[in-house]
Amino acid sequence: MQAKFMFGNEAIARGAFEAGVKVVAGYPGTPATEIVDHCASFPGIYAEWSSNEKHAFEVAGGACLTNQRAMAVMKHNGTNAAADYLMHINFTGVKAGLVLISADDPGGLSSQCEEDTRILIHTYAHLPMFDPANVQEAYQMTKLAFDLSEKTELVFAIRPVMRINHAGGMVECQGSITAGKPPEFVPDRSRFVMSAVVEKEYGGELRPKMRHRWLNNKQAELKAIMEESPFNWIDSSEGDIGFVGCGIGYAFLKEAEKIYGQSLPIMKLGTLPIPEKKTLEFLKGLKKVVIFEEIEPVVERLVKQLCFENKISLDILGRESFLPKEGELSTNLVLTAVQAVFAGKDYPAPAQGKYIPARTRTQCGGCSHRGLLFAMKEVVRKNGGVVTGDIGCHDAGTFEPMKLQATIYCMGSSIPMAYGIQKAGFDKPVYALIGDSTFFHNGLTGLASAIFNKANITVVIGYNSTTAMTGFQPHAASTNNLMSKDVKPINPGELAAAMGAKVFWCNPYNVEDTIRVITEATQEEGVKVVVAEALCYLKFGREGKISYQPVPVAVDIDVCNGCGICIRTFGCPAITLVADKARIDESACNKCGVCIHVCKRGAIK
Amino acid sequence: MKFDLVIAGVGGQGNILATQVIAQCAIDAGLNVANTETKGAAQRGGSVTSHLRISDETIFSPLVPHGQADILLGLEPLEAFRHIALLSSNGKYIINTAPVPTILSNIKIDTYPSQEQLLADIQQRNLTGYFINATQEAKNIGDALLVNVVMLGAFSKVSNIVGDNVLLAKLLSLVDERYHQADKLAFECGRRLIRLEG
Numbered sequence: 001m002q003a004k005f006m007f008g009n010e011a012i013a014r015g016a017f018e019a020g021v022k023v024v025a026g027y028p029g030t031p032a033t034e035i036v037d038h039c040a041s042f043p044g045i046y047a048e049w050s051s052n053e054k055h056a057f058e059v060a061g062g063a064c065l066t067n068q069r070a071m072a073v074m075k076h077n078g079t080n081a082a083a084d085y086l087m088h089i090n091f092t093g094v095k096a097g098l099v100l101i102s103a104d105d106p107g108g109l110s111s112q113c114e115e116d117t118r119i120l121i122h123t124y125a126h127l128p129m130f131d132p133a134n135v136q137e138a139y140q141m142t143k144l145a146f147d148l149s150e151k152t153e154l155v156f157a158i159r160p161v162m163r164i165n166h167a168g169g170m171v172e173c174q175g176s177i178t179a180g181k182p183p184e185f186v187p188d189r190s191r192f193v194m195s196a197v198v199e200k201e202y203g204g205e206l207r208p209k210m211r212h213r214w215l216n217n218k219q220a221e222l223k224a225i226m227e228e229s230p231f232n233w234i235d236s237s238e239g240d241i242g243f244v245g246c247g248i249g250y251a252f253l254k255e256a257e258k259i260y261g262q263s264l265p266i267m268k269l270g271t272l273p274i275p276e277k278k279t280l281e282f283l284k285g286l287k288k289v290v291i292f293e294e295i296e297p298v299v300e301r302l303v304k305q306l307c308f309e310n311k312i313s314l315d316i317l318g319r320e321s322f323l324p325k326e327g328e329l330s331t332n333l334v335l336t337a338v339q340a341v342f343a344g345k346d347y348p349a350p351a352q353g354k355y356i357p358a359r360t361r362t363q364c365g366g367c368s369h370r371g372l373l374f375a376m377k378e379v380v381r382k383n384g385g386v387v388t389g390d391i392g393c394h395d396a397g398t399f400e401p402m403k404l405q406a407t408i409y410c411m412g413s414s415i416p417m418a419y420g421i422q423k424a425g426f427d428k429p430v431y432a433l434i435g436d437s438t439f440f441h442n443g444l445t446g447l448a449s450a451i452f453n454k455a456n457i458t459v460v461i462g463y464n465s466t467t468a469m470t471g472f473q474p475h476a477a478s479t480n481n482l483m484s485k486d487v488k489p490i491n492p493g494e495l496a497a498a499m500g501a502k503v504f505w506c507n508p509y510n511v512e513d514t515i516r517v518i519t520e521a522t523q524e525e526g527v528k529v530v531v532a533e534a535l536c537y538l539k540f541g542r543e544g545k546i547s548y549q550p551v552p553v554a555v556d557i558d559v560c561n562g563c564g565i566c567i568r569t570f571g572c573p574a575i576t577l578v579a580d581k582a583r584i585d586e587s588a589c590n591k592c593g594v595c596i597h598v599c600k601r602g603a604i605k
Numbered sequence: 606m607k608f609d610l611v612i613a614g615v616g617g618q619g620n621i622l623a624t625q626v627i628a629q630c631a632i633d634a635g636l637n638v639a640n641t642e643t644k645g646a647a648q649r650g651g652s653v654t655s656h657l658r659i660s661d662e663t664i665f666s667p668l669v670p671h672g673q674a675d676i677l678l679g680l681e682p683l684e685a686f687r688h689i690a691l692l693s694s695n696g697k698y699i700i701n702t703a704p705v706p707t708i709l710s711n712i713k714i715d716t717y718p719s720q721e722q723l724l725a726d727i728q729q730r731n732l733t734g735y736f737i738n739a740t741q742e743a744k745n746i747g748d749a750l751l752v753n754v755v756m757l758g759a760f761s762k763v764s765n766i767v768g769d770n771v772l773l774a775k776l777l778s779l780v781d782e783r784y785h786q787a788d789k790l791a792f793e794c795g796r797r798l799i800r801l802e803g
Contacts, residue, residue: 167641167667254665331670357715359652
């Protein structure tokens with residue numbers, strides 16, 4: 001079949017489709033998001049956006065026990081959210097093939113943190129993983145992972161990185177599609193009930209210990225599979241210094257080799273566990289080996305352990321001992337390392353770069369969050385309150401010039417952190433600001449906890465009806481899902497009211513009203529929820545649905561005194577200061593009119 | 606043969622479309638293509654950088670290594686400067702001189718470098734290329750959004766990796782017919798702006 005240009009996420013979806021996947025569930029997160037969208041476009045696949053990654057994994061788990069191949073899709077933070085289920089399904093094993101996509105973001109290009117989920121999935125949960133070196137491999141690995149998952153009864157995970165998910169390359173597809181089996185659910189409580197049950201036929205051993213042994217015994221089978229894997233190989237060459245490229249590390253290594261201009265002894269690794277015999281064969285006769293892998297020294301430590309067990313002595317260099325311990329690999333980093341190791345030198349300390357003015361993220365022109373952030377800022381400016389933040393477009397409110405939220409951690413942490421601050425004795429108002437998708441992801445339980453524990457906080461929900469940050473995926477408060485255009489949205493305000501919160505409503509485009517409503521809510525005792533309801537301008541504006549009356553906005557330069565408040569505290573990208581007067585760039589302005597309320601002199605009309 | 610291109614700009618300048626057009630032409634010609642984009646929340650004011658690699662051999666990494674780019678197409682001068690280290694000493698830059706201020710420079714936390722300073726910094730590196738005011742030309746044609754097409758036209762004059770007729774035809778095949786007239790004008794204008802020495 002002729003090679004076709006496709007992006008990594010499309011290649012992964014294609015691999016899953018050809019492997020006969022029937023159920024795909026995920027929660028949006030860069031760089032993995034598009035995999036689910038692509039899967040939804042294939043015939044015969046049920047695809048969904050679950051409320052969070054744990055639920056996505058559980059949906060896939062249920063499907064695989066029903067004899068249907070299934071896939072769960074998430075980014076690394078999401079795998080953290082799904083870790084509880086991970087640490088159970090690893091012990092039960094699977095029935096039909098189950099593949100977990102856990103995309104990492106070395107360098108944290110589009111993430112709150114930089115982490116390596118190979119530790120969570122392989123080191124911690126003892127599950128096998130593939131680490132693709134390019135888009136072609138991402139396709140092949142996904143397809144093969146389903147077969148191997150079924151064969152070994154284990155979840156197989158794939159850890160693509162940003163430069164795989166969001167990279168385009170030529171992919172040769174096999175085209176053959178694995179036929180599915182009829183759905184069938186046969187209870188097997190000895191496997192699929194994880195509990196401290198006494199196992200009579202195992203001499204009265206408790207099930208958790210027995211399943212742990214089962215998983216440990218699987219490791220030998222996995223090692224044998226990886227020994228034969230098409231994703232591990234050796235590019236032989238002369239010399240006693242060898243190089244190992246893991247996943248995308250191999251791609252950078254091969255590029256660096258080209259620039260270095262000399263053929264190097266290279267081992268390519270794409271699997272966990274590593275192929276131990278093949279690795280020992282590669283290490284034979286080497287005095288030194290340098291291991292290039294994304295983020296943490298996972299393979300490096302396995303190679304060190306392997307050498308220790310086999311009484312082999314050589315210098316093993318990598319992320320732990322030689323290369324920068326943080327950040328993304330690159331061809332230049334690898335090339336620098338190759339040059340340093342041949343010169344017998346340390347990896348050079350990176351020179352502090354010269355700061356080039358950054359382009360920070362902000363809310364779009366016309367975004368409903370800007371009015372909300374500005375209103376909240378006005379409220380806390382007067383009462384000295386603190387705002388805890390959450391994940392989503394509104395998190396750019398922590399940056400200049402808004403600088404509103406004092407914290408950003410992980411999905412849903414705004415609400416419990418807010419009442420933690422209050423319970424600790426902070427005597428001014430505390431606010432949690434959270435978006436609707438995040439509220440359904442992991443905010444609901446935090447709100448229940450706050451209400452149950454008689455917290456005194458104000459929760460502000462930015463209800464814009466979409467998961468805007470990752471590209472407008474629907475969620476439980478949307479009117480559609482991936483399979484249906486007719487969904488009754490769960491209204492977060494009505495839900496909060498049913499839970500016992502005092503609920504207030506406002507339209508954030510109306511700044512004065514929003515200030516009044518939040519102030520009023522603050523004065524009440526207990527858990528108050530302010531629902532700031534307005535459609536995401538960027539998504540719904542294209543569909544002709546907006547939550548404000550568009551007004552032509554202009555600056556009266558006779559009234560404007562150039563104080564710059566509209567720029568320094570509000571920061572709409574459509575407003576700039578030209579010749580000491582505010583100017584609204586008509587091509588960037590979406591006529592939401594929020595800035596009219598910001599100018600105290602009344603110069604914006 | 607290998608050809609490495611970096612297109613640097615900000616959200617909304619049509620970076621992705623420009624990359625797609627060139628990539629598609631190379632794919633049609635039976636070449637290997639790899640690319641990746643760094644989108645710093647493009648629609649929310651961030652930078653957008655595309656790496657496009659074309660070769661008749663295996664391409665391992667989708668990222669253009671430092672000092673390897675044959676062309677740096679800078680849709681915005683600061684963004685071009687941010688990625689200037691990717692350009693090969695034998696490569697050529699084509700930089701739109703019209704700045705797009707940053708949010709932090711608007712609120713005077715950062716200073717957006719003056720045009721003279723930026724251009725001097727770039728020229729100091731002993732690199733060669735072209736500075737053109739593509740934004741002004743695009744506005745003259747009637748729409749600032751045509752800046753990527755002006756830059757594509759300029760690109761077609763500097764690089765012969767894809768024939769200019771092929772490039773224009775591919776572009777037109779990817780956009781709505783009602784924009785064709787303006788796109789043709791913008792493309793031609795970009796070609797005119799490049800005055801090849803020698």
